[in-house]
Amino acid sequence: MKKDIQIPEVKDVYMAITHQYNEVFNTNDWNAYLINDKEEPLEMVLIVSHGFDGETKTSVMRHKIDSLPAKSGAKIELLQEEVLKLNNEFKLTFFLNDILHEKTFLFKKNSLKVSALRPVKMLNQRGIIAK
Secondary structure, eight states: OOOOOOOOOOSEEEEEEEEEEETTTTTTEEEEEEEOSSSSOOEEEEEEEEEETHHHHOOEEEEEEEEEEEEEEEEEEOOOOGGGGGGEEEEEEEEEEEEEEEEEEEETTTOOOGGOOOTTTTTTTEEEEOO
């Protein structure tokens, strides 16, 4: 039964949105990253993301990473300027030691702005972290 299913609390795994210069297109891009600050790799990682605010909704994006090594990060998606004014939600599911884990990260609307950027040491970039 549902009450018998226990999903452990997710620790040391974060989503970050960075603002970085793209040398190919000469633009400053907003990119979403998944950060694994654990000592073990994450397996079969699935991320479902979308933006929303009332009636306004973006398309649902789905991403898969077979394995995310310990103490590393992976770029998930590019965020277009138009979605920064929306709530941006990232639903994460992964296996760690053959146990299913899940967590939802939310970047509230209008929180993704240059003035909110802070150093993200794991990525060696400036960004905003959702824990």
